[in-house]
Amino acid sequence: MVQSLVINNSGYPDDARDVFQEAMIVLYEKVGSGSFELNCLLKTYLYSVCKRLWLKRLGQLHRSFTEVESLQNTVPVEDELERHEQRNKDFQLMEDSLNTLGEPCRSLLKAYYLEMKSMTDIACDFGYTNADNAKNQKYKCLMRLKKIFSQKNK
Numbered sequence: 001m002v003q004s005l006v007i008n009n010s011g012y013p014d015d016a017r018d019v020f021q022e023a024m025i026v027l028y029e030k031v032g033s034g035s036f037e038l039n040c041l042l043k044t045y046l047y048s049v050c051k052r053l054w055l056k057r058l059g060q061l062h063r064s065f066t067e068v069e070s071l072q073n074t075v076p077v078e079d080e081l082e083r084h085e086q087r088n089k090d091f092q093l094m095e096d097s098l099n100t101l102g103e104p105c106r107s108l109l110k111a112y113y114l115e116m117k118s119m120t121d122i123a124c125d126f127g128y129t130n131a132d133n134a135k136n137q138k139y140k141c142l143m144r145l146k147k148i149f150s151q152k153n154k
Contacts, residue, residue, distance in 0.1 A: 001043070002050045010058065019057070023049040029087065097149040105141035112138055 002023075006016035026049050030036040038045060098106050104126060111117045111125065119131035119138075128134040 001047055005047075005051060006054055009054065010061075011054065015054075015057075019050050019053045020046075022053055026053075029083075093152055094149060097145055097152055100148050100152075101141070101145050105144060108134075108138055108141055109145065 002020045003013055003016040006019060007013065011019075023046050027046065098109070101109075108122060108126060111122050112119075117125070119134045122138070123129070123131050123134040126134065126137075128137065
């Protein structure tokens with residue numbers, strides 16, 4: 001259904017796969033938030049999300065959309081898409097902030113938050129005398145990152 005929608009509206013099969021994958025991410029995030037309440041068929045919800053995503057992409061590409069309704073009803077999903085887009089912007093802003101932060105702070109924060117290393121391991125890896133010193137440095141780095149993030153977020 002999604003592929004037909006996209007192909008019939010200036011798209012290609014790869015575009016349809018991209019849109020469907022992004023719709024699955026929206027669904028995953030919505031379910032993970034704990035506030036998801038499905039009031040229609042799952043395929044109706046996913047189709048609605050895909051349709052909105054494709055409409056938005058067409059708008060960005062300045063193409064037109066021919067109304068093709070293969071389902072009787074679609075559901076409003078604008079709020080979920082806006083939250084998804086805001087979350088993507090926040091992630092991009094955080095990545096930019098991390099890149100601005102510099103070394104060794106960037107590596108230290110990645111080791112702790114992404115690689116889930118213990119403070120003892122981080123102290124050994126980064127040459128700190130003990131885990132408490134590593135913890136203090138992590139805190140200082142985190143405060144610098146928050147400052148950079150808030151400046152970029154203005």
